[in-house]
Amino acid sequence: MTRILALVLTLAVALTATPALAQDTLEKIRSTGALTIGTRTGSPPFAYVNKNNEWVGFSIDLVEQLIKPEVEKAVGKAIKVEKKESTPPTRIPLLSSNSVDLIAGTMTDTPQRRETVDFSLTFFYTGAQFLVKKGSPIKGVNDIAGKRIASQQASTNAKILREKYPQAQLREFPDQPAAFQALLQGQVDAFTNDGIQLAGLKSKAPNPGDWEIVGDFYSEEPYGMAMRKGDAKFKAAVDAGLKKGFESGKYFEIYDKWFGPKGELPYPMTPQVKAYLLKQIGK
Amino acid sequence: MNYTFKWSVLWSGQSGQWLLQGLVTTLELSALAWVLAVALGILSGALRTVPFRPLRWGATFYVEFFRNVPLLVWMFFWYFGVPPLLPRVAQDWVFNHGAEFWAGTIALGVYHGARMSEVIRSGIGAIPRTQFEASVAMGLTTFQAYRLVILPVALRLIVPPGTNESLNLLKNSSVALTISVAELTFQTRQIETYTAKAIEALTAGTLIYLVLCLSIATIMARVERHYAIPGLISRAKAG
Numbered sequence: 001m002t003r004i005l006a007l008v009l010t011l012a013v014a015l016t017a018t019p020a021l022a023q024d025t026l027e028k029i030r031s032t033g034a035l036t037i038g039t040r041t042g043s044p045p046f047a048y049v050n051k052n053n054e055w056v057g058f059s060i061d062l063v064e065q066l067i068k069p070e071v072e073k074a075v076g077k078a079i080k081v082e083k084k085e086s087t088p089p090t091r092i093p094l095l096s097s098n099s100v101d102l103i104a105g106t107m108t109d110t111p112q113r114r115e116t117v118d119f120s121l122t123f124f125y126t127g128a129q130f131l132v133k134k135g136s137p138i139k140g141v142n143d144i145a146g147k148r149i150a151s152q153q154a155s156t157n158a159k160i161l162r163e164k165y166p167q168a169q170l171r172e173f174p175d176q177p178a179a180f181q182a183l184l185q186g187q188v189d190a191f192t193n194d195g196i197q198l199a200g201l202k203s204k205a206p207n208p209g210d211w212e213i214v215g216d217f218y219s220e221e222p223y224g225m226a227m228r229k230g231d232a233k234f235k236a237a238v239d240a241g242l243k244k245g246f247e248s249g250k251y252f253e254i255y256d257k258w259f260g261p262k263g264e265l266p267y268p269m270t271p272q273v274k275a276y277l278l279k280q281i282g283k
Numbered sequence: 284m285n286y287t288f289k290w291s292v293l294w295s296g297q298s299g300q301w302l303l304q305g306l307v308t309t310l311e312l313s314a315l316a317w318v319l320a321v322a323l324g325i326l327s328g329a330l331r332t333v334p335f336r337p338l339r340w341g342a343t344f345y346v347e348f349f350r351n352v353p354l355l356v357w358m359f360f361w362y363f364g365v366p367p368l369l370p371r372v373a374q375d376w377v378f379n380h381g382a383e384f385w386a387g388t389i390a391l392g393v394y395h396g397a398r399m400s401e402v403i404r405s406g407i408g409a410i411p412r413t414q415f416e417a418s419v420a421m422g423l424t425t426f427q428a429y430r431l432v433i434l435p436v437a438l439r440l441i442v443p444p445g446t447n448e449s450l451n452l453l454k455n456s457s458v459a460l461t462i463s464v465a466e467l468t469f470q471t472r473q474i475e476t477y478t479a480k481a482i483e484a485l486t487a488g489t490l491i492y493l494v495l496c497l498s499i500a501t502i503m504a505r506v507e508r509h510y511a512i513p514g515l516i517s518r519a520k521a522g
Contacts, residue, residue, distance in 0.1 A: 089472045093481040096286045116286070116479040148378060153460070153469070154476040171383065171463040178461065181363055187378050229286070 025101050025227065025234035030075040037063055038086030038100035042177050044200040045264040046106045046124075046223075055083055058258040059104040059225075062123055065254060067102075067225075067241035074237040087175060088154035092116060095228055102227050102238065106197060108156045109224035118235050119224035121242045121280045123251075125273045127217020128157040129195040131183065131202060133210060138190050140215030144168040150179040150188040157192050160219050176201060194221045200265050222276075243281050251277075292478040293487050305470030306491060312388055312466060313453045319392025320452060324399025325438075329429055331400065332407045342400070349397035354458050357394050362386035362462040387459035395452045402444045406437035409515075439510045446503040450496050467491060 029035050039047040039060060047057035064081055072079055086094050086103060094100045095117060109119040130149075132138050138147060145167035151158040153172040161170055171188055173179040180201050183191040191198070198213050205211055227234055245251035252269075259267040292298060323345075330342035349357070366374050366382065377385075410433060418428035438445075457468040465473075471488035475481040 089475060089481070092475070092479055093485070096482065110479075112477065113479045150463075153463075154472050156476075159476055169379075172465070172469070173463050174461055178359075182463075185363060185367060186374060187362070187366070187382065 025231050026071070026074055026237065028098070029071060029079055029101065030077065033077070034080050034082045035063070035068065035071055035102065036082045036084060036100045037102045037104045038084050038091050038094050039103075040087070040105040041085050042175060043106050043197060044204060045258045046197075046200075047104070048200075058254065059106070059123070059223075061254045061257070062242070062245070062251070063102065063104045063225075066245040066250060067238050070237045070241035070244070071234075074233065088152060089174070091226065095226060098228075101234070102225050104225045106194065106223055107226050108194075108221045110156060113226070116229060117226040118229050118231070119226055120235070120238045121246075122222040122224050122277065123242060124196070124223040125276055126194040126196040126221045126223070128160070128192055128219040128221065129198060129213050129215045129217065130190040130192050131180075131198040131211055131213055132190045133183075134212050136189065136212075136214075138214060141165065141218040144190065147190060148188040150182050150191040152176060152179060152193060155193070156219060156221060157194070161192065180205075196265075196267060199267055203265055246278060246281050246283075286482070288483065289478075289480055290483055292474060292480045292483055296477065298474045298478075298484075298487075301470040301473055302467070302487060302491065305465065305467035306495075308384075308465055309453070309456050309467040309495075312384065312391065312459060312464065313456045315388045316391035316395065316456065317449060317452055319388065320395035320399045320448075323393065323396025324403050325434065327396065327400040328403030328407065329434060331404050333425060333429075346397045346400045349394055350401070354390065354394050354455055355461060357390040358387060358458055358462050361390040361393075383459075383463045386462055387456070387464045391452060391456055391459065395448065395455070398451075399445070399448055402441050402448055403437060405444070406441035407433055409440055410436050436512065436515075439512055440515060442503060442507040442510060446500060446507070449503075450499060453496060453499070454492060 037060075039055075039057070041047070041049050041055065043057070045057055046059045047055070049055050060081075060083065068079065068081055084094070084100050086100060086105065088107075091100075091103045091105070091107060092113070095103060103117075106124075107113075109122060113119070130138055130140070130144075138144060144161075144165055146169070148169045148171055149161065150171050150173060151161065153174050158170060158172055161168055171179075171182065173182065176193065176197065179188075179191050179193075182188045184205070191201075193201075195213060195217065202208050202211050202213065225238060227238065242251070245254070255269060256263065258264050259269070261268075293302075327342040327345050330338045331346070333339060362383065365386070366377060369377065414436070415428055415433060418432045419425070423431065456466055459466055460469040460472075468488055471484040474484040474487070478484070
């Protein structure tokens with residue numbers, strides 16, 4: 001028994017020790033020549049694999065066109081951007097273990113998460129809604145009692161539903177495609193997620209007209225890019241990239257490319273959202 | 284980098300309650316799936332050794348088909364693939380009555396049944412053929428020979444590999460989280476969602492699985508000693 005105890009303790013120590021290896025992110029990028037981002041493969045149009053099998057998206061463009069030049073300036077040499085898959089349950093551990101340097105996907109900036117990671121300026125603003133079959137009795141968050149609602153595991157939406165609407169039967173899936181499949185087949189009555197992500201899924205559905213997005217935002221979801229806590233120099237470079245993008249209008253060009261009338265997913269920016277984004281840089 | 288450990292997230296708030304719920308679900312899922320796996324394993328393992336060829340073929344098909352496809356695929360198969368075959372009313376009823384849990388149980392049980400079958404077949408294979416022949420010569424039917432002579436001996440021989448397979452089943456129950464079963468691993472992720480403290484939550488999950496598996500292994504080691512047939516399992520005295 002003593003031996004087993006010793007083994008357990010060794011394991012605990014090993015787990016405790018590994019992530020504490022301190023490393024300056026900019027230093028790491030300089031030595032490896034690469035900025036490694038954790039992003040998604042199935043969250044169109046933020047980050048997904050498109051029909052030509054290319055890994056693209058709005059969040060990825062922001063990194064490549066706005067943040068990469070600033071990071072290059074900070075490290076004083078050309079770098080490349082490397083992408084790794086990260087899901088809600090894996091993204092903070094990936095960051096803590098130095099596997100990735102920046103989470104650029106669809107991560108909501110929350111106070112709890114801020115205790116563990118740092119967030120960049122907000123680069124997108126949305127809120128939770130429901131995707132349902134056309135004509136469904138569910139019209140918003142007040143109609144979900146007793147209904148089977150799919151959500152994404154470890155997401156902010158699931159947390160809110162569990163706390164504030166416990167009458168709903170919550171079914172949590174690890175990724176969007178599985179949750180959407182459950183909705184398509186009737187395992188669940190609605191799928192809740194951030195409105196913009198539902199719009200992305202709906203546009204990819206076999207018959208987009210059969211589905212509708214309902215309800216007012218029942219949560220606020222400002223998206224930020226997450227990085228290891230307390231690395232002020234790296235955070236400054238990331239924020240500078242986004243800030244310059246807002247100032248020069250380049251950010252809005254990229255927004256237009258993905259969400260404009262001819263974009264992957266037309267989703268015009270409301271004046272409130274624009275004001276919210278610009279307020280961050282004091283405009 | 285600065286990762287500040289905060290182990291108190293494991294006992295503050297609802298974490299303890301969630302871990303307990305997850306543990307109970309994991310145990311329920313594993314226990315039911317284990318019963319199913321052992322039943323299917325004994326049946327198909329025995330059928331693979333009987334003299335009647337079509338039965339052997341049927342059992343071989345079951346084993347090779349189910350053990351050679353990843354468990355994750357079986358989870359999706361039983362959850363997404365099977366319910367649409369039912370009438371709409373039955374589907375709704377099933378979806379409102381824990382379809383996730385039952386799909387997970389069946390997926391786990393049927394998959395591990397195929398693996399258990401190989402363990403049992405090897406146990407039967409270790410028994411000299413002459414025992415079967417002697418049983419039949421004494422007037423037993425094939426079914427009686429299996430039930431009264433072959434299987435009781437085989438089951439006592441396969442306790443060590445059977446334990447191994449059972450521990451695998453317990454750990455594989457975590458795959459059920461992909462179809463939304465709120466078992467132990469799922470609950471550790473839940474704690475992560477609420478606290479953003481993934482390493483603490485994963486460590487708690489790891490320790491619970493470890494303690495669970497070590498307890499089962501200890502109990503099974505006793506069972507093994509108790510039921511060992513002298514001369515057939517050499518570890519009987521050494522252990």
